[in-house]
Amino acid sequence: MVRRIYLDANATTPLLPEVLEAMRPFLVEQFGNASSIHQEGQRARSAVEQARASVARFLGCRPAEIVFTSGGTESDNLAIFGSVRAGDHVLTSRVEHHAVLHAVERLGDRGVEVEFLPVDAQGVVAVEDVRRALRPNSRLISVMLANNETGVLQPVEEIGRIAREAGIRFHVDAVQAAGKMAIDVHSLGCDLLSISGHKMHGPQGTGALFVRRRTRLEPLFAGGAHERQRRAGTENVAGIVGLGKAAECALEGLRNGELERILGLRDRLEIGLLEQASGVNGGGTPRVPNTSNLWFETLDGEALVIALDLQGLAVSSGAACSSGASEPSHVLLAMGISPERARGSLRLSLHRQTTEEEIARTIELISSQVARLRELSAVTQ
Numbered sequence: 001m002v003r004r005i006y007l008d009a010n011a012t013t014p015l016l017p018e019v020l021e022a023m024r025p026f027l028v029e030q031f032g033n034a035s036s037i038h039q040e041g042q043r044a045r046s047a048v049e050q051a052r053a054s055v056a057r058f059l060g061c062r063p064a065e066i067v068f069t070s071g072g073t074e075s076d077n078l079a080i081f082g083s084v085r086a087g088d089h090v091l092t093s094r095v096e097h098h099a100v101l102h103a104v105e106r107l108g109d110r111g112v113e114v115e116f117l118p119v120d121a122q123g124v125v126a127v128e129d130v131r132r133a134l135r136p137n138s139r140l141i142s143v144m145l146a147n148n149e150t151g152v153l154q155p156v157e158e159i160g161r162i163a164r165e166a167g168i169r170f171h172v173d174a175v176q177a178a179g180k181m182a183i184d185v186h187s188l189g190c191d192l193l194s195i196s197g198h199k200m201h202g203p204q205g206t207g208a209l210f211v212r213r214r215t216r217l218e219p220l221f222a223g224g225a226h227e228r229q230r231r232a233g234t235e236n237v238a239g240i241v242g243l244g245k246a247a248e249c250a251l252e253g254l255r256n257g258e259l260e261r262i263l264g265l266r267d268r269l270e271i272g273l274l275e276q277a278s279g280v281n282g283g284g285t286p287r288v289p290n291t292s293n294l295w296f297e298t299l300d301g302e303a304l305v306i307a308l309d310l311q312g313l314a315v316s317s318g319a320a321c322s323s324g325a326s327e328p329s330h331v332l333l334a335m336g337i338s339p340e341r342a343r344g345s346l347r348l349s350l351h352r353q354t355t356e357e358e359i360a361r362t363i364e365l366i367s368s369q370v371a372r373l374r375e376l377s378a379v380t381q
């Protein structure tokens, strides 16, 4: 059997063995409900609070400022729906993940006005556009830190400064940045920040929202008083423990040169595919170190994904969250990229377990499949 190579980390990452080990007791013998007062409950509570402290260290905030959720989508929804009321104005960008875009689109029904900021050819929001778009009723700015499709970073610190000066709440979707760069909520100047466990080698269905102290937030769910009344529902103890451990591992990865290693592999991949690829979407601006969005002229990205899958390589032609839709990526279109070019683009995203050998093999596989598909299309045209 061919050993498969997984380069779709922006869709989801493999669970680290140490994360699984940390979770295991809470899936088996330590099954208590963190709200119970007996010893089983106390042990669960203590594990949840330890994980909260780990996530807080990871983001540079206080443990009490962390709300555990079911993932990035819920964190984004809680930040948005929890912040705005009828009559408010909300600013976001055209390249946000659908967890933000589709949430703000719903705000129209609630009497909230939403404005979508454009991006330049590299996929970056202009800070001046944020300043210009502010209104007296602006209530929330929501801009992502790293884009899921291109890895491109937004000028979040500068936007944070504008938001602070204007007294407007600032939410950052950091789902694709977490574990790939240092994050400090104070230097970002945000009031709310979303992360997701499964994008940083933690378990799927786990996430957190940083909520700055004294930020009033309307909960999404009615129910118990969990998470300081900000997120009702029995805590996913094993998942939260896994997220806490993943945060510890990510912090360690920032210190031990892991990100530099991944960046080196990503560079090698892009250099190795220089001849076949026609360009790197978003390649001219700072990006997270693991993501490469390559454009292959005359090719169909989905056909290439399928061909590579058959050869044992898992990659993506767009955001996996919206797979099934063969529409060209809204992110690439917002960058002014033509639908043909967007359709001919491939996303490769590396992770902590990606090896040099895998990158060498990936270059071979992509080169041969691109050549094969180009030959085929030349014959059929």
Ligand SMILES: Cc1ncc(COP(=O)(O)O)c(C=O)c1O
Residues within 6 Å of the ligand: 010, 011, 070, 071, 072, 073, 074, 076, 097, 099, 144, 146, 147, 148, 173, 175, 176, 196, 197, 198, 205, 206, 207, 321
């Ligand atoms: C930038 C971004 N935000 C939010 C999400 C949603 O996260 P989750 O899958 O944990 O719901 C994703 C998932 O791809 C993402 O890339």
